[in-house]
Amino acid sequence: MIRLYDYLPSGNGYKVRLLLTQLQIPFERIELDIIEGNTRTPRFLRKFPNGRIPAVEFDDGRRLFESNAIIWHFAETTSLVPQDPFERARVLQWMFFEQYSHEPYIAVARFFAMHPDHPDERRGGLPRIIRGGYDALGVMELHLSGSGEGDHAREFFVGGQYTTADIALYAYTHVAHEGGFDLGNYPAIREWLARVKSQPRHIPITQG
Ligand SMILES: N[C@@H](CCC(=O)N[C@@H](CS)C(=O)NCC(=O)O)C(=O)O
Secondary structure, three states, rough: OOEEEEEOOOHHHHHHHHHEEEEOOOOOEEOOOOOOOOOOOHHHHHOOOOOOOOOOOOOHHHHOEHHHHHHHHHHHHOOOOOOOOHHHHHHHHHHHHHHHHHHHHHHHHHHHOOOOOOOOHHHHHHHHHHHHHHHHHHHHHHHHHOOOOOOOOOOOOEEEOHHHHHHHHOOOOOOHHOOOOOOOOOHHHHHHHHHHHOOOOOOOOOOO
């Protein structure tokens, strides 16, 4: 059975939990408290030198970390990843966007709000982090609402179907308010969030 090293409040961990549940792939979840430094122990670092969850371990000893690499691996041969090479690249485009332009702002602002006493050198840059988060939301709203030149409104991020791009972006967008973000001016995002939530076998972030 696949072992998933996880931390319940983590949106990155949630991506993997959600995807495995939706694909009906059984897994054992091992909760590590990141606040207590449980991903930085010599034992964990020997397996996962990045010292972060989510990370998975297979029965044959293979290991994988980075949430989006993990969900890509499990979804690659399912309807959650399109078959057309260009559409696949578009899914990856949004997954890279999530990691570079979205998660470092929206997830970090939420982490600060959830752990006001946790020391973190990035805390001083909070105004820049909030700005970055709203920039990312603006990009998503533009794409979903189809307000760009020659564009059209979209139900999902790529190809009119629910893909790993939606899972990657949903993970922290649906809890953005916990980081202080107001989605009031982002109607297309709010409708998309409801659409993702209504997918078969959806689970909330609080479910292990
Ligand atoms: N890019 C990584 C980010 C992973 C990450 O930042 N994990 C956090 C929890 S969301 C963590 O394990 N932090 C513990 C630490 O850095 O010690 C991914 O998408 O998996």
